[in-house]
Amino acid sequence: MPRLALLAAALFACCAHAAPKETRIPAPALEAAAQLRERALADATAWQVTESLTTEIGPRLAGSEADARAVAWAQAKFRELGFDKVWTEPVTFPKWERRAESAQVLGPHAQPLAVTALGGSPGGTVEGEVVRFADLAALEAAPEGSLAGKIAFVDYRMEAARDGRGYGPGGAVRSRGPSLAIRKGAAGFLMRSAGTDSHRLPHTGITRFDEGLEPVPSAALANPDADQLARLLERGPVRVRLALDCGWDGTYTSYNVIGEITGRSRPQEVVLLGAHLDSWDLGTGAVDDAAGIGITMAAAHLIRQMPRRPARSIRVVAYANEEQGLLGGRAYAERHAGEAARHVLAAESDFGAGRVYAFNTGAPEHARKATEQIAQALAPLGIEYAPGEGGPGPDIGPLAARGVTWAWLAQDGSDYFHLHHTADDTLDKVDPEALAQNGAAWAVFAWLAAEAEGDFGSHVATPAR
């Protein structure tokens, strides 16, 4: 064993075995949290911010003209809310555009179908016989070449659940389906929307084509249209024309927009609250994710109004282009790769506008007590401590992979996938009282994390590749 390795092993043994001091939250901070919680419940900031973003900017597809307006909006809103520092960090990505989309059943049952292109789909018009598969496994089992010239239709129905667990298999159809269909020879791909509603508003979302494959037009049918196509297929062969005008067009530079409330005693240490600024283009991105922007901006703003600054800084990151692959979250993690230990806890609000019902952190044992203390402070909001559950939000994932400890404020997502990535994701679906409960939960969490004496286990790590 070379000396350097020996040294490293010794250091590791030292650090792994040393029992870190237990992290605790001092009593005065807990008392202040109770006041903060009540004040936040009566505060309309989260609603006002959500209303402002969805109304004034509306849909803000990454790379669109509205993306730039949203970046300017976020900077102005941070300033208006009294954040001490406001800055931007560039995020560059390929730009995808949707221009037009339609689908028709041809022949004796001719009729239109409500479809939307999957993000990343190429444009093009395909006309072919539809072959239905109950799920991804059935498509996977189709013989090679069996779909030559045909349109694959994966008719998997996503299930609604408070914790959104149905999105795993539902989203997998979108991410893996097109490439699987291409491998079988398909000229086009249709899927039942990864959504739990029954409206004629299909759910978009990003897809990826495996390297080496020639992408084909790929779209989601609204649930009633998937029902209709399935009924027609029970009657005999069905030909469909799918016409998409969309595609990739160069690169674009957007920005993570960051606002910070400077801490009083350990300003270099930050509690990071994230949400994403971009949205899909079909709706105004109210539950995905203007609500998250409203909740996190409001939480920091409420803390800013307290008689005394938090010990640590509260940093709110409005991430660029989450929807097309966590581009903002990845960029932030790379840029701040060496600063993991300074990011005491990080969390993202990106699961709609439903009430928070559970809390946890990914902190190690020495910070369990502090996690419990935060959970106790959240309990009057109807939030339960959920040890062993949760994980980082999407844009926090890249940070967590680099060693930053995550916190998890679980929102009730029972209705989230009624709206997610559809034209129906608009402000009228947001309940101002639920939003205030979220704002209160995030304010209390962030305040206590910023006041904790001791850390939550964040450390610089090398992400697995």
Next chain:
Amino acid sequence: MPRLALLAAALFACCAHAAPKETRIPAPALEAAAQLRERALADATAWQVTESLTTEIGPRLAGSEADARAVAWAQAKFRELGFDKVWTEPVTFPKWERRAESAQVLGPHAQPLAVTALGGSPGGTVEGEVVRFADLAALEAAPEGSLAGKIAFVDYRMEAARDGRGYGPGGAVRSRGPSLAIRKGAAGFLMRSAGTDSHRLPHTGITRFDEGLEPVPSAALANPDADQLARLLERGPVRVRLALDCGWDGTYTSYNVIGEITGRSRPQEVVLLGAHLDSWDLGTGAVDDAAGIGITMAAAHLIRQMPRRPARSIRVVAYANEEQGLLGGRAYAERHAGEAARHVLAAESDFGAGRVYAFNTGAPEHARKATEQIAQALAPLGIEYAPGEGGPGPDIGPLAARGVTWAWLAQDGSDYFHLHHTADDTLDKVDPEALAQNGAAWAVFAWLAAEAEGDFGSHVATPAR
């Protein structure tokens, strides 16, 4: 007083004062009705017919290619269901087409708005400042010429109710709004949809422009988009571009499709059950009015299967082009103008697929007992007798004006205007059990009306002009 008038007066006095024999339903017919009711509740015909029409034909705008397919479908379905006679009667009308439609907010808050052209709107692109009016009265109060070059926006919000009473003022915005706006100088017309949902699916429906006015592009905004436009207007002036590609294009001849179960003893007398075969183009016309077609076809089919034919004939009329002005209903009434007395009772099912909750007829006093007897037979279905309430369905109006007595089976319309005239009017919104309850109610009603000894007051009358 000329002699002819004297004679008429004498005749009127004679007929008005003679006490007609009380109409009664014989006990065996009532016993058979109880069996019919139970059999109908377990029968899936109404559902199957509704499924077939919405799936195989889909949207069937009057005058479209699908209109002709629907006419052929209806004839085939009547035959398949064992109707004794099936025939068509031509209905000619101007043809209106929708090709494309869009609207955008312009300027610093640029974003699309979900709109749909009102039926009858001309095509064209208008761009102008939006002037909001809370309701029709506010628009009416605007000074002449005050809307020159502008787009009027009537932001009236329709209220949901079981009996659909909110549609009176809601529908009036659609029928009267455009002409009112033109009189004030408007270049375009926008309205909050006459609908009670909050989805991005605007409600279409026919409008009329007063004679002598130059029609302007007229469209309805989805409710969330009307909310959005109102919020933007609170912030300052808003310019919108409304682009409609639609309009009138020649005339078209469709058909009322009629099926009849021949009565055993008075086959020339008919109980008329109506529904309309056409639909708007946005949805598949499931609740408006495939459900009515399913309910009335099923009711007659169930009667056809009874051990003994009804005394009178049961006639089901699948009306052409109800949506653009009761064209089929008017044509039927004119063609059968001299036969009012032979139409013992007439009713239309055209208020969705909700359960029937009330029953009444427009019969005079001598048929009150028979009306009550029908109501008693309907009571086990959760249907109450509602004396003094109700009226003829839309396509029955022209017949009623000519002296035919109407019957009324009131459906629960609490959700009807969530779907009415939108893309969301699809089969998944229909509850098979509620549809079977409707089928049972209509079968029982039609059977008893056909078995009644005595009339319900139908007589040849001259409609008021």
